[in-house]
Amino acid sequence: MELKNMIALVSRTGRHMQRYNFLGHRQVVGCIPYRYKCGNGTPHISDEDEIEVLVITSQRKGKGMLFPKGGWEKDESMEDAALRETVEEAGVVGDVEHKLGDWTFSGKNNDMWCESHMFPLLVKEQLELWPEKNSRQRIWVSVREARKVCQYWWMKEALELLVKRLTMQIKVQGGSEAETGSLSQKGRKKSNL
Numbered sequence: 001m002e003l004k005n006m007i008a009l010v011s012r013t014g015r016h017m018q019r020y021n022f023l024g025h026r027q028v029v030g031c032i033p034y035r036y037k038c039g040n041g042t043p044h045i046s047d048e049d050e051i052e053v054l055v056i057t058s059q060r061k062g063k064g065m066l067f068p069k070g071g072w073e074k075d076e077s078m079e080d081a082a083l084r085e086t087v088e089e090a091g092v093v094g095d096v097e098h099k100l101g102d103w104t105f106s107g108k109n110n111d112m113w114c115e116s117h118m119f120p121l122l123v124k125e126q127l128e129l130w131p132e133k134n135s136r137q138r139i140w141v142s143v144r145e146a147r148k149v150c151q152y153w154w155m156k157e158a159l160e161l162l163v164k165r166l167t168m169q170i171k172v173q174g175g176s177e178a179e180t181g182s183l184s185q186k187g188r189k190k191s192n193l
Helices: 078-090 143-149 153-173
Strands: 026-036 051-057 069-071 092-096 101-106 113-126 138-142 189-191
Touching: 026 078, 026 092, 026 153, 051 078, 051 143, 051 153, 069 078, 078 092, 078 113, 101 153, 113 153, 138 143, 143 153
Parallel strands: 026 113
Antiparallel strands: 026 051, 026 069, 051 138, 092 113, 101 113, 101 189
16 A cells, blocks of 8 residues: 555544454554664564654543554455554554454443454654644654553454564574463463464
8 A cells, every 4th residue: 555645644434344253342553653763664673672662642632542443444455444544543664464363352331342353564664744643643663662562452462462572583694493372361362483
């Protein structure tokens, strides 16, 4: 999806195009926007201290920080929806990478179940204007800080998978074996390392 020259300054609203899975769970997609501190975009990192992630404020006051996410609609691919939500909520554009995994969780006020699909997004550009600029703040933080401020357990699990994937790249390239492991099961999760 080529967004660079067609950024809309309004977010999509409503649920008439919303996708639901076969169990009736609302399908949502999101990204963990990240960049390398060294600034040259190199994937050759050795630990999480060389990665920064972009968190945004919730639209509901006092509800903490999170990664951009929202509804996957019928007229778009999963990756296009993830990028659109990230542009709308965080005002960044980049490369959507291979999916981190799927999580099932209860939605707002525990009134609906959601199935979330999370992707890494290597940020290439930070926009000055974006649809939700006036209703959200965006902040680049360390992985360590993101673990503290992110409000959702499933987003924290996605972050751990991203860190593992990025730090594993250098271990594999350097000839050492990468560890495999599983994260806690607070909901159903499928990961794609």
